[in-house]
Amino acid sequence: MMVDHQDIIPEIAQLVFKQGARLYELTPKQKSLEEIYVDIIEGSSNEDTDHH
Amino acid sequence: MTHPAIETQHLRKEYGSKIAVKDLTLQVPQGEVFGFLGPNGAGKSTTVKMLLDLVRPTSGTVKLFGQVPGQAQVRAKVGFLPEHLRFHEWLRAEEFLMFHGKLYGLSSAELKERIPQLLSLVGLANNARLRLSQFSKGMLQRIGLAQAMLNHPKLIFLDEPTSGLDPLGRRLVRDIISQLKSQGMTIFLNSHFLSEVEITCDRVAFINKGQIVRVDTMANLLNQATEVVLRVDTLTPNCVKACNTWDLNCMLMGQRCQ
Numbered sequence: 015m016m017v018d019h020q021d022i023i024p025e026i027a028q029l030v031f032k033q034g035a036r037l038y039e040l041t042p043k044q045k046s047l048e049e050i051y052v053d054i055i056e057g058s059s060n061e062d063t064d065h066h
Numbered sequence: 067m068t069h070p071a072i073e074t075q076h077l078r079k080e081y082g083s084k085i086a087v088k089d090l091t092l093q094v095p096q097g098e099v100f101g102f103l104g105p106n107g108a109g110k111s112t113t114v115k116m117l118l119d120l121v122r123p124t125s126g127t128v129k130l131f132g133q134v135p136g137q138a139q140v141r142a143k144v145g146f147l148p149e150h151l152r153f154h155e156w157l158r159a160e161e162f163l164m165f166h167g168k169l170y171g172l173s174s175a176e177l178k179e180r181i182p183q184l185l186s187l188v189g190l191a192n193n194a195r196l197r198l199s200q201f202s203k204g205m206l207q208r209i210g211l212a213q214a215m216l217n218h219p220k221l222i223f224l225d226e227p228t229s230g231l232d233p234l235g236r237r238l239v240r241d242i243i244s245q246l247k248s249q250g251m252t253i254f255l256n257s258h259f260l261s262e263v264e265i266t267c268d269r270v271a272f273i274n275k276g277q278i279v280r281v282d283t284m285a286n287l288l289n290q291a292t293e294v295v296l297r298v299d300t301l302t303p304n305c306v307k308a309c310n311t312w313d314l315n316c317m318l319m320g321q322r323c324q
Contacts, residue, residue, distance in 0.1 A: 015294050015309055023294060026309070030298055033305045039297035047264040050287050054272045055105060058279040 069132030071096045071221045071252035072117060077126035079112050086112040088276035090126070094269075096220070099243065099253045101263040101270035101284075109276040110256050111149070114223055117254070118146060130221060142171070145219035149226040149256075151210045155199040159190060159209055162198055163216060170217040177216075184212040187245075189238055203230035211239065221252040228259050240266055264288070 017023065023042055030037050045053075072094040079087040087109040094100045104110050115121035117128055119136040133140045154162055160181050167177040185191045188208040198206065207230050214222055224243075228236040236259065243253055243266050257263050263270065264284065271281040296309070 015296070017292050017294055018290060020289060020292050023292070026294060026296060029305065029308050030296065033302055033308075035298040035300045035302065035305060037296075037298055039295060041295040043293040043295065044288055045293070047260040047270075047284075047287065051103060051260055051272065054280050055274050058272075058274045058277075 068096060069129070070094055071098070071131060072100075072254065073129045073132075074117070075127045077113070077116060077128060078124045079109075079116060079121065080124045085276055087116070087123075090273075090276075090278055092271060092278065092281070094252060094254065096131075096252050097247070097250050098269060099247050099255060099267045101267035102254060102256045102273065103260070103263065103270055104273035108273045110273060111225070113273070114225060114254070114256060118144065118223065142217060143220040145214035145217060145222040147210050147214040147222075147224045147227055149229065151206075151213070153198045153201075153206055153210070156197065158195050158197050159185065159201075160194040162209060163212060166213045167216045172217060180216060184215055187215075187242060188212045204232060204235045207231055208235065208238070211242065215246075219251065221254065222246065223254045223256075225256045226258065227255070228257060228262060236262060 017026075020042060023040070027037065027040055030040075070093045072092065074090055074092045077087055077090040077092075078085070090109075090113060102110055102113070112121060116123050117130070117135060119128075119134075119141075128135055130140050131143060135141070135144075154165065157165065163181045163184065164174075164177055167180065172180070182191065182194070185194050188211055190205060190208055190212070193201070193205065198209065201209065207227065211224070211227060214224070227243075228239050231239060240262055243255070246253060255263065255267060267284050269281065269283045270287070272279050298305075
């Protein structure tokens with residue numbers, strides 16, 4: 015799942031605990047700058063195409 | 067009042083019918099390491115050339131430290147490592163730096179002190195007497211970096227400074243950038259090595275098709291949109307429902323939630 019901010023991560027752990035589930039893994043995977051770059055540049059290129 | 071190191075307003079450059087830079091407004095405060103990112107042909111090099119007064123904008127304004135960039139007193143504060151520096155390969159390393167130092171208007175006495183310091187800083191202290199024709203690509207890149215620092219600039223433009231460098235050479239450049247930053251220098255970095263930009267820069271701008279599409283701090287960029295992989299023994303529908311309050315794209319993959 016994608017979360018907007020890392021502050022949500024402890025809340026996810028709490029939620030799992032409240033639901034009575036056993037937690038085996040909770041791994042935040044931060045996007046690298048390369049991934050962010052691709053998102054931003056491709057996004058701006060697509061917007062440009064859409065406008066035309 | 068402290069002026070920004072770089073300030074542009076609605077900068078535009080046309081080459082005939084081709085628009086290289088459309089409408090670029092940017093501010094880089096003093097002391098910042100600023101990354102300028104974008105695909106080939108996005109307008110990065112043209113922008114840098116306008117900032118350095120090597121190319122005149124079609125419209126818009128550029129100021130470096132509150133002054134127009136062509137003035138001698140402004141040029142004296144600026145260093146530049148171009149992506150493709152044409153080296154005088156018949157010169158020895160120290161002669162090359164002496165020549166460029168003279169172009170900066172530095173005295174022989176100053177340069178005799180400065181050149182060994184810089185050669186040492188870029189790891190070429192033992193190659194001072196070697197001709198540039200005998201330098202490897204990485205060594206040339208490092209002597210180019212030394213050239214850009216000769217005049218103790220307050221603002222330095224580095225265009226692909228780690229191009230052609232092996233991992234040790236890249237680390238050396240990274241360490242030099244950190245050192246320059248700690249001395250209060252403003253660094254405008256244009257690089258495709260994004261992992262290094264990530265480590266080095268305080269803030270970055272993304273440019274595409276001649277326009278800035280986003281400017282943000284590295285901290286903001288990296289701190290958002292985190293993917294979370296969750297693995298539990300039992301993922302109840304209630305749990306998925308709750309997860310979906312944070313994210314509409316929560317997907318069940320076996321017992322993993324991604």
